[in-house]
Amino acid sequence: MGLIQERLAHFDQPEISDDDEAMWKALRPALVTIRIIIVALIVFIGEIFDDLLIQGLSPGVWGLIIGIPTFFMISIVIVVMDKRFGVFNSNDGGMKSNKE
Numbered sequence: 001m002g003l004i005q006e007r008l009a010h011f012d013q014p015e016i017s018d019d020d021e022a023m024w025k026a027l028r029p030a031l032v033t034i035r036i037i038i039v040a041l042i043v044f045i046g047e048i049f050d051d052l053l054i055q056g057l058s059p060g061v062w063g064l065i066i067g068i069p070t071f072f073m074i075s076i077v078i079v080v081m082d083k084r085f086g087v088f089n090s091n092d093g094g095m096k097s098n099k100e
Helices: 002-012 019-048 059-085
Strands: none
Touching: 019 059
């Protein structure tokens, strides 16, 4: 029972973070959402425009050529920034700042 009380007490304390960390916490959900949209658009473009050719390749192939590297670049930015700000704490199993 003490563990639950400690966690609830932790929520009562204000979170101390600098401006960069606050901006990252606001930007991160947008980047994650963009990654999901990229995957959906790759599938959508591949299914809808399969009979059209642009410079000898279908739009589905162009979607893969552009979408997969973009997905990985956004993923790398998310991982690097999470490590920089210590957003992910593997001991907790969740999102938490290590700057305490």
